[in-house]
Amino acid sequence: MKSKYMIIFVLSCLLAACAGKQTKHNEMQNTRHIDTIWAKYCDGLHNEPHFLKQDASYQDGKKVLKKGQKAIGLTSDIVKETDRLIMAWLERNDKLSSTNSRVLNNYFKQYLCYKEKGQVFVFVNLYAYRTTIYANEENVTHTFAENPNTTVINPKKGTDTNYMILLVNLTQKTVLMPF
Numbered sequence: 001m002k003s004k005y006m007i008i009f010v011l012s013c014l015l016a017a018c019a020g021k022q023t024k025h026n027e028m029q030n031t032r033h034i035d036t037i038w039a040k041y042c043d044g045l046h047n048e049p050h051f052l053k054q055d056a057s058y059q060d061g062k063k064v065l066k067k068g069q070k071a072i073g074l075t076s077d078i079v080k081e082t083d084r085l086i087m088a089w090l091e092r093n094d095k096l097s098s099t100n101s102r103v104l105n106n107y108f109k110q111y112l113c114y115k116e117k118g119q120v121f122v123f124v125n126l127y128a129y130r131t132t133i134y135a136n137e138e139n140v141t142h143t144f145a146e147n148p149n150t151t152v153i154n155p156k157k158g159t160d161t162n163y164m165i166l167l168v169n170l171t172q173k174t175v176l177m178p179f
Contacts, residue, residue: 038129039108049079049109050148052123056112058152064112064123072120074113082111082122082168089166089175107164110148119171125152128162 054071056064065071087104107126114121130153154163167176 034131036129036131039106039127049111052110052112052125052152053150054112054114056150056152058154064152065114069114069116069121071112071114074111074122078113078120078122078170079111081170082124085168085170085173085175086124086126086166108148108153110152119169122168122170124164124166124168125154126164126166127153 051074052064054065058064083104090104104126107128108130110125110127112123114123152165154165165178167178168174169176
């Protein structure tokens with residue numbers, strides 16, 4: 001009689017152990033992994049900006065260019081001058097007290113050059129990191145923007161030292177933080 005109870009007990013333990021492993025496997029299959037990539041650790045792969053297309057928009061669908069603004073091509077001279085003006089602005093801007101935030105190479109960059117009322121501007125989006133979410137159950141990857149040439153990667157609307165939107169006026173050689 002004791003051996004029957006012992007066998008039933010052992011089988012119950014085995015069944016419970018197997019069921020626990022199956023549940024654990026299902027839980028792992030439904031988890032998501034979030035990966036954050038910081039620009040400052042990318043070994044120079046991020047130094048070149050993404051050039052936003054003229055129909056670029058924010059993640060909420062709002063277009064970057066407004067009525068009366070016409071996209072123009074970015075030349076290497078425009079990129080160099082834009083970078084120079086931004087570096088000078090970052091170095092003298094007291095709101096950005098963190099040493100890491102004042103180095104242009106610590107950001108991924110998106111640029112869109114346009115003309116408005118005879119002046120040349122460059123819309124600049126700087127973001128210190130990008131986040132990728134891996135969903136294991138579907139093997140799908142989601143990022144803050146599907147295409148960095150059409151979507152502005154800036155979930156904080158440019159109001160943070162890790163996510164800044166700047167407007168460079170190349171005609172007047174000025175940099176503004178529009179938000």
